Amino acid sequence: MNTLTISPSPHVHSGDSVKKNMYWVIIALLPALAASFFYFGIGAIIVTLTAVLSCVIFEFLISKYILKTEPTIGDGSAALTGLLLAFNLPTYLPIWIIIIGSLVAIGIAKMSFGGLGNNPFNPALVGRVFLLISFPVQMTMWPTPILSRFHYFGLTPEIIDATTGATPLAIMKEGVSSGIAHAELMHRLPSLTELFMGIKGGSAGESAAAALLLGVAILLYKRVITWHIPVSVVGSIIVFTGLLHLYDVESYAGPAFHLLTGGVMLGAFFMATDYVTSPMAPKGMIIFGVGVGVITILIRVFGSFPEGISFAILIMNGFTPLIDKYIRPKRFGEVNKPIKA
Amino acid sequence: MLKTFSLGGIHPAENKLSAGKKIVILPIPEQVSVPLAQHIGAPAEALVNKGDVVKVGQLIAASAGFVSSNIHSPVSGKVLKIDDVVDASGYKHRAIIIKTEGDEWDESIDRSPELIQHINTVPHQIVEKLKEAGIVGLGGAAFPSHVKLSLPPGKICDILVINGVECEPYLTSDHQLMMEKSEEIVVGIRILMKALKVEKAVIGIENNKLDAIEKMTALLAEHPEIRVQALKVQYPQGGEKQLIDACIGRQIPSGKLPIEVGAVVQNVGTAFAVYEAVQKNKPLFERVVTVTGKSVKNPSNFLARIGTPMSFLIDAAGGLPTDTSKIIGGGPMMGKALQSAEVPITKGSSGILIMPEELANRKPMQNCIRCAKCVSVCPMGLSPYLLMLATSKTIWDRAEEEKIMDCIECGSCNFTCPSSRPLLDYIRLGKGKVGQIMRSRTK
Numbered sequence: 001m002n003t004l005t006i007s008p009s010p011h012v013h014s015g016d017s018v019k020k021n022m023y024w025v026i027i028a029l030l031p032a033l034a035a036s037f038f039y040f041g042i043g044a045i046i047v048t049l050t051a052v053l054s055c056v057i058f059e060f061l062i063s064k065y066i067l068k069t070e071p072t073i074g075d076g077s078a079a080l081t082g083l084l085l086a087f088n089l090p091t092y093l094p095i096w097i098i099i100i101g102s103l104v105a106i107g108i109a110k111m112s113f114g115g116l117g118n119n120p121f122n123p124a125l126v127g128r129v130f131l132l133i134s135f136p137v138q139m140t141m142w143p144t145p146i147l148s149r150f151h152y153f154g155l156t157p158e159i160i161d162a163t164t165g166a167t168p169l170a171i172m173k174e175g176v177s178s179g180i181a182h183a184e185l186m187h188r189l190p191s192l193t194e195l196f197m198g199i200k201g202g203s204a205g206e207s208a209a210a211a212l213l214l215g216v217a218i219l220l221y222k223r224v225i226t227w228h229i230p231v232s233v234v235g236s237i238i239v240f241t242g243l244l245h246l247y248d249v250e251s252y253a254g255p256a257f258h259l260l261t262g263g264v265m266l267g268a269f270f271m272a273t274d275y276v277t278s279p280m281a282p283k284g285m286i287i288f289g290v291g292v293g294v295i296t297i298l299i300r301v302f303g304s305f306p307e308g309i310s311f312a313i314l315i316m317n318g319f320t321p322l323i324d325k326y327i328r329p330k331r332f333g334e335v336n337k338p339i340k341a
Numbered sequence: 342m343l344k345t346f347s348l349g350g351i352h353p354a355e356n357k358l359s360a361g362k363k364i365v366i367l368p369i370p371e372q373v374s375v376p377l378a379q380h381i382g383a384p385a386e387a388l389v390n391k392g393d394v395v396k397v398g399q400l401i402a403a404s405a406g407f408v409s410s411n412i413h414s415p416v417s418g419k420v421l422k423i424d425d426v427v428d429a430s431g432y433k434h435r436a437i438i439i440k441t442e443g444d445e446w447d448e449s450i451d452r453s454p455e456l457i458q459h460i461n462t463v464p465h466q467i468v469e470k471l472k473e474a475g476i477v478g479l480g481g482a483a484f485p486s487h488v489k490l491s492l493p494p495g496k497i498c499d500i501l502v503i504n505g506v507e508c509e510p511y512l513t514s515d516h517q518l519m520m521e522k523s524e525e526i527v528v529g530i531r532i533l534m535k536a537l538k539v540e541k542a543v544i545g546i547e548n549n550k551l552d553a554i555e556k557m558t559a560l561l562a563e564h565p566e567i568r569v570q571a572l573k574v575q576y577p578q579g580g581e582k583q584l585i586d587a588c589i590g591r592q593i594p595s596g597k598l599p600i601e602v603g604a605v606v607q608n609v610g611t612a613f614a615v616y617e618a619v620q621k622n623k624p625l626f627e628r629v630v631t632v633t634g635k636s637v638k639n640p641s642n643f644l645a646r647i648g649t650p651m652s653f654l655i656d657a658a659g660g661l662p663t664d665t666s667k668i669i670g671g672g673p674m675m676g677k678a679l680q681s682a683e684v685p686i687t688k689g690s691s692g693i694l695i696m697p698e699e700l701a702n703r704k705p706m707q708n709c710i711r712c713a714k715c716v717s718v719c720p721m722g723l724s725p726y727l728l729m730l731a732t733s734k735t736i737w738d739r740a741e742e743e744k745i746m747d748c749i750e751c752g753s754c755n756f757t758c759p760s761s762r763p764l765l766d767y768i769r770l771g772k773g774k775v776g777q778i779m780r781s782r783t784k
Contacts, residue, residue: 004665004666004667004668004678004679004680004681005666005667005678005696005701005702006431006667006678006679006680007667007678007702007703008678008763008765008766008769009669009671009673009674009675009676009677009678009750009752009765010673010674010675010752010753010755010756010765011667011669011673011674011676011678011694011696011700011701012353012354012510012673012674012700012756013703013704013755013756013761014351014353014756014757016714016757016758016759017704017759017760017761018707018710018759018760020759021710021712021759072707075707077710114708115708116707116708116710117707117708117709117710117711117760118708226713226717275710275711275712275713276710276711277711278711279713280711280713280716280724280726280727281713281716281724282716282717285713324727328724328743329716329719329722329723329724330348330722331595331721331722331723331744331747332347332348332582332586332592332593332595332720332721332722332747333582333592333593333594333595333597333747334592334594334595334722
């Protein structure tokens with residue numbers, strides 16, 4: 001007879017693994033990748049491949065030669081960081097800038113803290129924000145979707161001659177601050193349907209809300225993420241912008257515009273839900289999500305940047321340890337119903 | 342409407358391979374070793390000596406304290422010796438070893454198959470009878486039943502909750518017992534109700550045992566004071582706290598017993614043993630044990646005498662498979678891995694699970710990715726990741742503050758962790774230490 005294995009209970013496992021979770025997120029991002037290829041052409045693929053490859057290579061090199069540990073690139077987390085970083089970049093970005101962004105994301109934001117699980121801030125967002133501050137010109141030259149593809153939907157584009165243009169949020173921000181009339185501004189902005197389908201300027205991943213939502217359905221179905229964070233981000237944005245919109249329709253855009261522009265969809269469902277940098281208890285997740293939503297709108301409406309969700313998520317990442325310390329899960333037996341006599 | 346408990350829970354693969362298999366009466370082995378510590382509490386004191394001749398059902402070891410239990414001979418024969426043998430705990434403990442000769446039962450035991458419905462014993466006599474007959478909880482923990490039925494002064498019990506959940510994967514002994522001995526179980530429940538002086542009882546059965554739900558419901562038509570509560574399949578519903586929450590919606594506060602919310606829980610197997618003890622004057626010396634596993638030739642439910650070596654049961658189920666790599670006493674979630682198949686079955690043995698090579702080992706541990714899955718599955722609403730961290734850093738006050746002592750050791754956190762972290766191993770360690778600190782404080 002073989003030697004018997006002795007180990008404490010439980011003796012069975014769900015079969016879930018880090019790898020499975022990471023790959024499901026990657027799979028969930030594929031529809032958005034396809035959409036961005038459709039709208040932006042080969043640039044989307046080049047940016048994505050560069051970011052993914054350089055993230056994986058940097059993680060491999062750092063863990064093998066600096067940390068001298070078994071490289072963990074097989075778990076898919078480096079590839080996912082690369083993919084998310086790429087989704088936050090304009091598809092015209094020079095390759096060398098992408099490589100710098102990947103190095104910051106993997107090297108500084110992730111590996112210097114001890115690798116997967118130990119990073120306090122979302123690596124892809126750290127990379128993105130680093131690039132945004134270091135290369136503001138290149139990082140805000142957003143490509144407009146390939147024009148010929150517009151006819152496919154029978155819609156007429158507003159910007160015909162430009163290959164790069166401002167994002168809807170930038171148009172909005174500039175318009176409001178330079179005092180352009182409301183009607184004129186509305187005319188310059190894409191319609192909500194156009195926004196939903198992704199016919200607007202922007203980074204690779206934030207474009208098509210429809211494609212991202214397909215990915216979200218996958219994540220929720222596979223139980224990779226729970227509803228708490230995305231719903232509280234989206235909910236708080238709806239409430240906050242809704243109130244502003246009701247207060248002054250001319251100066252403040254409505255909730256739908258805010259949800260469909262910028263990286264809200266990508267941020268709320270794929271970046272804020274990052275396991276490592278978000279709270280553990282359901283109530284904590286909701287506080288985190290509301291924080292992200294409110295800070296995003298504060299930056300968009302009152303700050304100097306047109307877009308704010310990256311900053312909002314990073315700020316709330318910083319609050320995560322504090323939230324975890326004070327917000328505990330609901331304990332069994334805390335609400336005790338009295339015995340009916 | 343199906344009910345379940347309010348927090349956490351998991352859905353492990355059920356693998357009830359021996360479901361629907363008739364309970365087979367196992368032959369009596371040539372030799373049995375009956376451990377003196379089969380229950381929670383003080384080990385019993387041996388009353389026999391080497392060379393004594395004993396009958397089936399004869400008292401061979403007496404309860405040594407309030408929380409303790411009598412032990413009766415499971416076979417007739419001669420006492421070979423009283424020695425230390427390795428039991429399911431992996432350590433050596435005192436046991437009475439008896440060489441079997443024939444099968445001669447004590448005359449006072451009623452061996453007729455006739456069902457006795459009428460209960461003519463008064464409450465305090467019932468408790469006394471159960472104490473005499475060595476009845477303990479047969480769900481696994483083996484807590485002496487007479488202690489559970491002796492309510493602390495000032496506490497009121499208004500409902501008896503019967504555990505027919507059998508939420509551990511693989512195990513089917515309770516299910517099969519409900520199918521074959523349902524009438525006896527109902528009488529047993531009525532006896533328990535009488536002892537507790539309660540007017541109502543509820544039997545919780547998970548929805549994967551529809552036949553048992555139907556059978557019990559039909560039988561209880563003439564006993565409206567007992568109702569069947571169908572429950573959504575969810576582990577660990579058989580945990581006392583979870584079961585009470587699921588069946589009657591009352592949550593036991595931290596560190597308290599079920600009586601705090603007016604409930605007493607007993608297993609269906611215990612209800613059957615209670616029937617036999619009170620109506621048939623038969624002490625507890627045999628029980629139903631499931632022998633199962635993916636590679637086991639004939640997964641079965643056996644009625645086996647206490648003290649029978651596990652290898653004897655495994656042989657009866659088709660022998661030990663060649664790919665065996667782990668033998669578990671109990672179910673896969675809370676059972677104990679055994680170091681040998683020679684350990685005897687005890688009053689608390691609900692099953693023997695044999696795991697092949699590919700299922701026997703854990704996957705290597707990875708970094709915690711803070712996915713919060715352990716928090717979401719914890720039925721006690723704890724933060725397993727934090728308890729593991731506090732234990733590994735020996736921050737005992739934080740572990741206590743985070744209610745480490747509330748952990749019921751169900752293993753849901755380990756089961757669900759994508760990084761295969763040994764959360765429960767650390768929590769057990771921490772519980773031991775924190776428990777020690779708390780006890781030293783009250784001294």
